[in-house]
Amino acid sequence: GNSVTQMEGPVTLSEEAFLTINCTYTATGYPSLFWYVQYPGEGLQLLLKATKADDKGSNKGFEATYRKETTSFHLEKGSVQVSDSAVYFCALSDRRLTGGGNKLTFGTGTQLKVEL
Amino acid sequence: DSGVTQTPKHLITATGQRVTLRCSPRSGDLSVYWYQQSLDQGLQFLIQYYNGEERAKGNILERFSAQQFPDLHSELNLSSLELGDSALYFCASSVGGQGGTGNTIYFGEGSWLTVV
16 A cells, blocks of 8 residues: 655754755555645645656745655755744655545654754 | 634543534535544544545544535534544545545644543
């Protein structure tokens, strides 16, 4: 079945540091890949997405490239801010889901703490 | 604001009781999804409805049921509640019902259920 593996957290960085959160996936079909973010006390927000190999998703300074050869979708940001402190979830959606439905398979989430 | 509306935001109830969580999808979205987020299980897909019909089913307990009404809003019914059902329940919506096509799923802010 499909699965998503994320690096363990929490990740603690100083403001303006470079961020990488690793995400790898296993899928039987041709997944779309997503990063969602959950700020403290809030719901899940879509951060970025990529629908096919070599696509790069980007938003708010965050980027992730769909790497089919390494089955990865690592999240990066060149300079983090305190306001980026949140939990980040990598997820996939596979078009080959039986019955034609849609289902997001999530990783366990990586908590990011950014300090001044 | 994702446009997905969930009520109630917080709910405290006793074991053995039954509750109903309500969700209004984004305008124009035909699919509604329910997810459960707990500390030990992470984010788990429960069920998907598309235009009133069940489209995909995940790890939904038999004590739980859902439906989508003609106006496309959805309800998740949780009965014979146990302490372990305490969790954050997300509703989400998307335009289409198919996975893997970049069909973006937007989440509400969730309903916090505490079973005491």
